[in-house]
Amino acid sequence: MEDKNFITIIDSNGVEKQVEVLNYFTLNSNGKDYVAYTENQEDANGNVIIATSEVVENPDGSIEFANITDQNVLNEIKNVLFDLCK
Amino acid sequence: MKSYNEKDLSGLSSKTKIILRGSILFSVTKDFVKKIASKAVKTVNKINDFNFGKVDNFVEQSTKDELLDKKIDNIEATQDALFDTYDNVMSNNINNKAYYLKNITDLYIKLENKRISYISNGLNKYSLPKLVLMQFKKNAIKSVNVLKQSVSDKKDQVVEKVSDLKDAVVSKIEDFKPNNSNVVTNVVSDNVVTNVVNDNDDKTYSQILDTLKQSIDCRSKLEDFRRSNPQVYDKVMQDLDLANNKNNAVDDDFIEEIGPRVSSR
Numbered sequence: 193m194e195d196k197n198f199i200t201i202i203d204s205n206g207v208e209k210q211v212e213v214l215n216y217f218t219l220n221s222n223g224k225d226y227v228a229y230t231e232n233q234e235d236a237n238g239n240v241i242i243a244t245s246e247v248v249e250n251p252d253g254s255i256e257f258a259n260i261t262d263q264n265v266l267n268e269i270k271n272v273l274f275d276l277c278k
Numbered sequence: 279m280k281s282y283n284e285k286d287l288s289g290l291s292s293k294t295k296i297i298l299r300g301s302i303l304f305s306v307t308k309d310f311v312k313k314i315a316s317k318a319v320k321t322v323n324k325i326n327d328f329n330f331g332k333v334d335n336f337v338e339q340s341t342k343d344e345l346l347d348k349k350i351d352n353i354e355a356t357q358d359a360l361f362d363t364y365d366n367v368m369s370n371n372i373n374n375k376a377y378y379l380k381n382i383t384d385l386y387i388k389l390e391n392k393r394i395s396y397i398s399n400g401l402n403k404y405s406l407p408k409l410v411l412m413q414f415k416k417n418a419i420k421s422v423n424v425l426k427q428s429v430s431d432k433k434d435q436v437v438e439k440v441s442d443l444k445d446a447v448v449s450k451i452e453d454f455k456p457n458n459s460n461v462v463t464n465v466v467s468d469n470v471v472t473n474v475v476n477d478n479d480d481k482t483y484s485q486i487l488d489t490l491k492q493s494i495d496c497r498s499k500l501e502d503f504r505r506s507n508p509q510v511y512d513k514v515m516q517d518l519d520l521a522n523n524k525n526n527a528v529d530d531d532f533i534e535e536i537g538p539r540v541s542s543r
Contacts, residue, residue: 197287197318201296214314216285225285228314240311243301247290255293259300266302272282273304277313 199229201257214242215276219268226269227257244269287318288352353393360386432510439500 197213214228225247233241245257260266290296360382367378504511 197291197315199291199293199296201298203298212315213287213290213318214311215318216287216290217282218285219282221281227290230311235305237305238308239305240308241303241305242311242314243303245298245301255290255296257296257298257301260302268281269302270304273310273314275280275282276317277310 211243215273216247217272219265219272221268222265224265226260226272228269228273244273284317288355350393353389357386357389357393360389432507433513436500436503436507436511439503443500 198210199213200208200210202208209231211229211231214230216225216227218225226244227247228242228244230240230242235241244260246260248256248258250256260269364379364382364386367375367382
């Protein structure tokens with residue numbers, strides 16, 4: 193049986209959705225946590241759309257998936273994803 | 279060296295509220311997705327690279343979780359890992375063994391207290407935790423005592439070796455001095471070698487070299503011991519207080535003091 197990891201997230205419209213977590217890791221360069229996940233939606237070419245966010249834990253224990261604005265960090269994450277595929 | 283560390287997915291899956299503020303999207307092949315997902319860390323950290331910091335975070339995350347059943351499951355899974363880690367530490371020859379055992383025990387107790395507090399809320403069954411805890415603590419204390427005895431024995435061995443070294447050197451020089459008083463002007467003073475030789479006699483020179491050779495050999499063995507047991511060696515050196523009590527140990531500079539003078543002849 194395929195072992196998938198689904199979590200429920202709440203989007204900006206307050207809508208709950210189930211997403212599959214692909215990987216969860218810490219970048220050594222900044223010590224921050226990041227997640228790669230997907231809703232398993234396909235684009236026009238049949239490829240799968242995946243998303244990556246910074247994982248931020250709030251003082252009340254809730255978690256936020258935050259946007260990544262630093263291009264260098266984004267490049268690092270791409271490299272991590274490529275590395276995970278080796 | 280990897281530029282990242284993968285994290286256990288249970289840290290996310292145990293959360294009941296995750297808010298999406300933003301993401302960067304990529305389009306990738308299905309095969310790519312499968313490969314990434316297959317590398318996800320889905321279990322509690324492996325035993326061999328157990329990280330105490332991660333356990334602390336795990337505990338903190340657990341305390342914030344609203345689902346007690348899941349929290350208890352997470353704690354018990356971590357406790358199982360701690361048991362395995364304990365066995366792993368005990369069965370391997372590693373430095374700071376006592377330190378790791380203490381950390382493991384402390385973490386286990388911390389988790390157990392937390393688990394009991396959850397269970398006492400009436401949301402799960404109480405399953406002999408105190409008995410398990412007592413046995414765990416008993417084993418830990420016994421192991422630490424064994425380690426202490428081992429360290430003490432090694433310390434005695436070092437003291438004995440240093441003492442033998444001193445006796446051998448002093449004895450050699452004393453044996454040599456009576457028949458060569460015209461050769462050696464001042465070899466031994468208060469058991470400390472301070473000055474050597476002013477003669478070209480081959481026999482005298484050979485005897486001094488023999489003495490030094492034995493001294494250096496002893497010194498080499500001591501150095502080997504220091505490299506393989508640095509903490510024990512340092513502790514013993516401190517106890518012996520070499521700098522202030524010359525009667526109790528060989529002066530650290532002994533070889534350096536003597537060697538150059540003889541070899542330059």
